[in-house]
Amino acid sequence: MPYPLDAAAVRSWCGLALEALGRERERIDAINVYPVADGDTGTNLYLTLESAARAVEAAFDGHTSAGTAPRLADAIGAMAHGALIGARGNSGTIVAQLLRGMTEVLAAGDGSADALRQALRRAAASTYEAVAHPVEGTVLTVATAAADAAEQAAAGAAWGVGAAEVARAAHEGARTALQATPGQLAVLGRAGVVDAGGCGLVALLGALADALSGEVSATPVAVRADAPLPEAAGCEVAGRAAADGRGDPEGPAFEVIYLLEAGDAAVARLRTRLDGLGDSLVVVGGDGLWNVHVHVDDAGAAVEAGIEAGRPYRVRITHFGGVTRAKEPAMTARAVVAVVPGPGLAGLCAEAGATPVAVRPGEPPASGELVQAIRQAHAREVMLLPNDADLRHTAAAAAEQARTEGVRVALIPTRSAVQGIAALAVHEPGRSFDEDVVAMTAAAGATRYAELAVAERQSWTMAGVCQAGDVLGLIDGDVVVIGSDLTRIATAVLDRMLSAGGEMVTLVLGADAPDGLAERLERHVRARHLAVDTVVYEGGQHAAPLLIGVE
Template sequence: MGRSLDAGAVRAWCALALDALGRAREEIDAINVYPVADGDTGTNLYLTVESAVRAVDAVFDAHATAGPASRPGLPEAVRAMAHGALIGARGNSGTILAQLLRGMAEVLAAAGDGDHDGAAAGGLLRRALRRAVESAYEGVARPVEGTILTVAAAAAAAAERSGGDATAVARAAHAEARTALEATPGQLDVLGRAGVVDAGGRGLVEVLAALSGALGGSGVPVPPKAPAARPWRAGGCPADTGGGPGPGDGPAFEVIYLLDADEAAVARLRARLDVLGESLVVVGGDGLWNVHVHVDDAGAAVEAGIEAGRPHRVRITHFGAAERSRVPERVQRAVVAVVPGEGLAGLCAGAGATVVAVRPGEPPASGELVEAVRRAHAHEVVLLPNDADLRHTAAAAAEQARTEGVRVALIPTRSPVQGIAALAVHEPGRRFDEDVVAMTAAAGATRYAELAVAERQSWTMAGVCQAGDVLGLIDGDVAVIGEDLAATAATVLDRMLAAGGEMVTLVLGAGVPDALAERLERHVRAGHLAVDTVVYRGGQQSAALLIGIE
């Protein structure tokens, strides 16, 4: 008999799944041809489960501090697992896996505290696997067979047919998932042409193997090695070896974000995103959702999220032509940019950058920047931190990426407007060193300022400010204190333009009206006839207005 279906089993399952996906990550990446051949499914699944592991470990650590007699129950552990997977979900398959775990958690949490043994535990796991599949199909706008969904459905069906305890159910689900995986090339043409099984389904087999190992107490069963890329034959006819989507096929961007919104707003969001793009997956519930879609207009996808609720942790990835080839190949050069707002994320992504969008008080860790470098899938990467406080974090990420064979140049941009200036002169066709020098020069030639509202009374280089005062910071230091945003911004512009300039860039923060930009444009024209002004709606919450002077 295997172990009980309890919190300890959930923790063991997550740990074993992470270890298994870590070992299989590169292999799974290599067979990733659907929905986009961007070679990152294994990595996305690993990062999704890693987030689940951290959440479950945090629950156990919290109980450990309460004393040796304190331990989490099954509901607390599975809810943590599902929440961790949801907030950390990456890519199409990772998002679907997060919903599978959420569906299981719904059933397992409802079972209440205590250890679940024997046939009762087997029945509980059967219901959990069935609910997992139902949830996943509900989250995918246009389900496609021959994918992770098909493998999950086959596993749940086998679990329902099986008897015995939870260990027997898990073993039956895992065995049927392996069989279903081998059939995926015959269900999805792109897999058949490439001669591979579905990468997402391959990862799910690892996760189910880990579940079987955790409940059986024998570790993770060794799954069959995924077939290498080879012609796959059906009905005696040679397969077309043309592979997956080619250059120019499909949307240009992958957009992922977490969304705080109610169910009615999410229903409207699904309908809008379904028109805008494809590979739409919206999963979650209870006010928190993970949104994934492939689109040509990344800005419109993010704007739809803003209309529905509050998007955060926005990630936008540009699908390079080489990333859509049958065997994923690295592009020569890419830019990774950290930005503080959804509008800026869309702007930088539209310029071809891989974007890491952050919120105030939630700076990215070096690991998140390393992941973005990996997603860029390039031999050479230019990293734009766009924040003076991220200098050391970005340096650590660059060093880690270099150990993985990527040539990384860190341009120490201290503001998003410096990053915009650097992107404007980026030329992938130039020699790497020449491109970096040009981008560095453009960033360095851009003086920057921001307008923010003081949260409390404090001493500044311009004197004492009170809570609610408008602060004008030039090159990071408070230079002007005022009561009105427009008047203070005009004073800041005059001070900066006194030293000369040809171009003013204004980036409006969240909730700032367009009328402010119009007023400032008129102010610049009136006092500085030879200076042009360009306006972007950045959506950042950290500053009401960002200013760049070139």
């Protein structure tokens, strides 16, 4: 019995999509050869839909608490927003835009067959708008074929064709188009597989058809081509893609993803700049919130471009680290995964070869997010730097989970980002694992840490009572000085720390640090503490205007 396209159907769609992607995840990961064979497309799509499903459940919970029923616009809007903020990888980002395109139509529609037809057409068009250099034989082609099939099915709406029939037609059109992708993109033809992102979209559309028809079909998607195609196979677009580096084994070294709060004009400038820095550029979103995805060699420059455009957060930088265009990602011997509180620190860690997990104030990473970062490092041995005393249990749980998957993980007990910088500075993959653990742990332990923060409310501290707006100086997590002037508090903290000795001061400037702060503090150190060097980094963190490390 067909069901109407309403809020309940969207909720069911999310659940069925998660089940489908859960079944197909490993198979999709295994055929991930474009644009980078990093073996995570299925996982990224699953995590993207998981975020979308959580947002839909939260919308239902909110309406239940208020004693109201969610509308189609509420549910589909929540699904699109959840996918946007949780999008992972190239394909996850494109699917987030596809859902946003559907929302533009369905939020104002009635859930009819014609509304679904229009939504699928808008979804396909929006994906092309989001991708800097569209390539056929990918998820874009599959989305267009689904929209074409929906158009044909909706033409029979006057004869009783409903949204369920339109969804089923879109699914079948997508399945047919997916099987043709090896003949459209040379790298797929050589590998003898269909497009991984397109495979995920077929699973997503199948879940929509099941949600509306009430008939669950668990038929697996065929992921292999009938036979590998010759080297010259593929259309003109695929040939251009290989020629300009997209799909080339010598492609960029990093994948950079972040959420960005910025206006339309700033994002337009950002697109141009990022397009000059790398490839696989996808920028999705709108209404002031965007998800940015790009592959680059200079991860720091990609993050800096985001800072110039607006406020980036949830920065994720993955080092491809020798990934080739084979069916499975190359494994490295050892990697470092570090939790960092700002985009500048994320870029710094990435340039040093680490996989950063950038977090927003008040939004600590879950253990699952850390496990995913460990997996994406593609290493047999991983050093995990939590860089926050409050994350020790979360990081320990992530390390334990990764160990069950065959990864040797060492949890380096870093309690601050400056300790993480010190540990990363002595990391040496060439020595034994145990020696590396000892050296990194010793470097972190030898680094005293401090930070400046602004009090949000009146509170009792070890240094006395503070008022909202006061500047707090904390050493090793304890408040030691309270005042109103940030520079004076910073110099007081430095003097206390250096009274016990030290050779190197590390200053990490936050997003709200006043101009000239670093220069004033450097002059103070030179004048008061002879033979002490100072190094300054633009951290970009929002929770603390200044982080200090003394070694």
